[in-house]
Amino acid sequence: xxxxxxxxxxxxxxxxxxxxxxxxxxxxxxxxxxxxxxxxxxxxxxxxxxxxxxxxxxxxxxxxxxxxxxxxxxxxxxxxxxxxxxxxxxxxxxxxxxxxxxxxxxxxxxx
Amino acid sequence: xxxxxxxxxxxxxxxxxxxxxxxxxxxxxxxxxxxxxxxxxxxxxxxxxxxxxxxxxxxxxxxxxxxxxxxxxxxxxxxxxxxxxxxxxxxxxxxxxxxxxxxxxxxxxxxxx
Numbered sequence: 001x002x003x004x005x006x007x008x009x010x011x012x013x014x015x016x017x018x019x020x021x022x023x024x025x026x027x028x029x030x031x032x033x034x035x036x037x038x039x040x041x042x043x044x045x046x047x048x049x050x051x052x053x054x055x056x057x058x059x060x061x062x063x064x065x066x067x068x069x070x071x072x073x074x075x076x077x078x079x080x081x082x083x084x085x086x087x088x089x090x091x092x093x094x095x096x097x098x099x100x101x102x103x104x105x106x107x108x109x110x111x
Numbered sequence: 112x113x114x115x116x117x118x119x120x121x122x123x124x125x126x127x128x129x130x131x132x133x134x135x136x137x138x139x140x141x142x143x144x145x146x147x148x149x150x151x152x153x154x155x156x157x158x159x160x161x162x163x164x165x166x167x168x169x170x171x172x173x174x175x176x177x178x179x180x181x182x183x184x185x186x187x188x189x190x191x192x193x194x195x196x197x198x199x200x201x202x203x204x205x206x207x208x209x210x211x212x213x214x215x216x217x218x219x220x221x222x223x224x
Binding site: 041043046 | 115117120151152153154155156159166167202204209212213214215216217218220
């Protein structure tokens with residue numbers, strides 16, 4: 001039962017342009033959403049999060065948007081840098097428990 | 112900067128053998144998680160500890176998997192006997208309390224031959 005879905009397995013963008021990674025969820029009980037970044041041979045690293053009471057959270061080059069009515073969130077990276085190349089996981093949780101992950105999107109930023 | 116430690120980083124074993132993975136969470140983190148990540152998928156929770164107590168092990172295949180956190184600090188995940196389908200990355204994560212972000216270790220890559 002995939003409650004969190006990342007439908008794009010991969011994304012390629014040019015350095016300096018915007019990267020937009022998308023995530024959809026099915027469980028309306030989710031109240032907290034996170035994005036993790038994962039480099040090869042490393043564990044996922046927390047990137048940014050958003051509570052369900054907000055629709056936008058920004059941290060430097062990274063912004064997460066939440067559309068609760070559409071059960072959709074997205075991560076925007078502006079400007080994209082080659083060091084951003086990694087696998088990005090969307091995650092969702094409710095009542096601060098039981099975090100569910102999407103399958104990940106591999107982002108490649110070309111110089 | 113404090114990190115979650117895991118060992119070994121890589122493990123190759125034959126099916127029907129026993130394997131064990133170790134995790135040392137960030138100091139002071141009361142909650143510890145074990146996840147399994149199959150290639151091409153996101154991490155899936157196997158077991159969650161609050162201090163030394165199991166909070167959630169509903170997704171742990173208890174016929175072959177076991178996990179313990181005896182003193183509420185480090186933790187061990189064991190598989191006996193290992194099966195081919197157990198080949199995956201096993202990730203440990205910890206957090207201080209609620210609400211807080213989970214911090215992941217580097218994982219143990221298990222290959223079962």
